[in-house]
Amino acid sequence: MVTATQSFPLLAVPFFIFAGNLMNSTGITDRLINFARLLTGWLAGGLGQVSIALSLMMGGISGSAVADASMEARLLGPSMIEKGGYSKAATAAVLAFGSIITATIPPSIGLILFGFINEVSIGRLFLAGIVPGILLTLTLMVTAWIVARKNGYAPDLATPADLVPALGRFPGKCLGACLSGHPDRGLPVRLFHPRPRHGAFLVFYALFVGFFVYRELSFAKLYEATKGTVADLGMVMLLIMMAAVLGYAVTIERGPQQIAELVTTLTSEPIAILILVLLLLLVSGMFLEGAANILLVTPIVLPVLVQAGYNPVHMGILIVTLINIGGLTPPVGVIMFTVCGILKVKTGEFSKASVPYFAALLVFLALLVAFPALSLFLPGQLM
Template identity: 50%
Template sequence: MIWVLIAFAALIIVNVPIAFAIGASGLLFFILEPNLPTSLALQRFAEGTQSFPLLAVPFFVLAGNLLNETGITKRLINFANALTGHLVGGLAHISIVLSAMMGGISGSANADAAMQSRILAPQMMGRGYSGGFSTSVIAYSALITATIPPSIGLILYGFVGEVSIGQLFLAGIVPGVLMTIILMVTSTLIAKKRHYTPARVERASFKEVAATFKASFWGLLFPVILIVGIRFGVFTASEAGAFAVVYAFVVGAFIYKELDWKTLNKVLKNTVEDNAIIMLIIACASILGYVITSARLPQEASASLLALTESPLLITAIVLLFLLLAGMFMESTVNTLLLTPIFLPIMTNIGMDPVHFGILMMTIVTMGGMTPPIGVTMYTVCSLSNVPVTDYMKESLPFIGAVVVFIVLLVVFPQISLFLPEQLMR
């Protein structure tokens, strides 16, 4: 097993694409293990994507791309502006509130951050906001999409860990709202200190708020229908993805009337590319996942941690710190697929609810994308906004502190994430 880990680390260091690094290092285990035929690795690769729950991923990716290309984004921006534009540092609040609303549409932190970098970052810097602050707000507000349903990460966690995706969706709602509030408070404190101006001079009238809400109603209704449908058994999480595609098509083509053949072709092209990347990673990760299970790595990791300490709080801190470090070097999808089988048994053994751990895990591994040295979201927002990474790193520290406070609250008060699942699905 040690050679597999060395090979994986070496391939990552020389910038081999992550899917191939995972697949090649997993295949090495079968080559070195005489009792396992190499054909088994190919079988695991083929079987890795043959799962009904995984149907939710391509469906939700297609639905998100459809809604993002049919005018829903600009309508949500107008609604967020009406709600928070009058506050100090109003554009920062618009970014955060927009992420909370977009989380139920895009399901992807990187996609959300990229969109906002193109639209909001120039406006923020044009009003005198520093580049580092602007990109930090956009990057860390995208973290909200890690928990707000339909989070792609939660779907993958539920699939790998055999945890109810419906319960995970419900569990992510309150933490998502709490993170929104904490990030807004952080932005307000910074904006007041630097005298950043609001996005608008006066508070929006009730009539304007109502009008912008009406214009964005069909986008806001999307996650509500998903949650209600799953809760009352109208459809499973996978079937909800299929419904989401039909819903997005109807809204784009017949309600907003911004979905034409050219836009549809672009959406389908982007969806095929996005899903190809995700599914290739999943297929390769299934090889390494089999290796992890065969080598009894979860059991050994659990025994090692228990040998260090029997304190559930200390074990939780060690696991969360490891997830954060892993998130700094690998993309959240990869971490979810590889580390869930290792750490979920450990956390359930010390009494943590698997649904609660899913919210913690997805928040932390997604946060890794906002931090150096290999944060995909960090590089995305900086490159699209033409802001030096050093400026971003310096001004992201208050937001890192805010997220740490959020994680501590989740650990100390697990009912923040478990309240809705316990009330509605148990």
């Protein structure tokens, strides 16, 4: 258990969690909401489009789908119901499905855990998540637009005319990781590499902006952000420690080899193996929280996929996204219950309103499987 915590790359996790909590207390999140509203509020669907654009931006801050869904349900949910014409179920659906964008956009906590537990380059995973994250955002926005046109949801803004001057006033969002030189490879910058010093820089950035730029961060808010970070980190590290114990036992019992033998006896076709593994992960995602699923299940199934000829970085993006989709389904969908609990929505109503978004996610996953270059292009070019 102790050995599992003695990892230098894991220092990135507390810094990124702390930075996300700080940014929620410094006014940065509120300004991102206003910016997202100017970018997309004039589209059909109004605040629903705003929530999806905000999830893309929050992916560079919080790295947690549950945290993003919880925050947006509290901040945007009431306005979507009262002003946007959305029903409670429709509001919960668009907020919950938009939150899974954070699973792919750096600095995704899920990608950090996946890379750590499976010994896959976290830098490559972060780069691999950028294009799929943008593609997922566009897919959900198109779906929200179709649903809005069908149900008559009005735009939040009458015109995008205010966008240009607003861009000039917006101070710029921190991307969730700073840029650093990479002289040995001849590259001017290295994007989204989750080194602990980058997380530390992000924390100091949030503190500086909160205290001296926006002046909205008080010592009381700093205490609450620190307290929340300790609680979040305690949960994550306990999962990591216990996953290490289970992983040790599974290795001794030849679990991965037995799973591989079982799958290969059923079929030898790589695409059939991939479908079987993805179905297994989707089912496990219905019962396990995302981080636990990544730490407990992926070390067993990833060797099977690699043996079938799949790239572990590409599989990392696909698996982490799919595991978060499991959080949207009964009986133990963490994201679903979080949003439904805040907005007081019955899970049956949520499931009915979610059908168009599930269809959109199936299209997205099919594109990701059919075109591995969507996730492998940037790592291939920059690393």
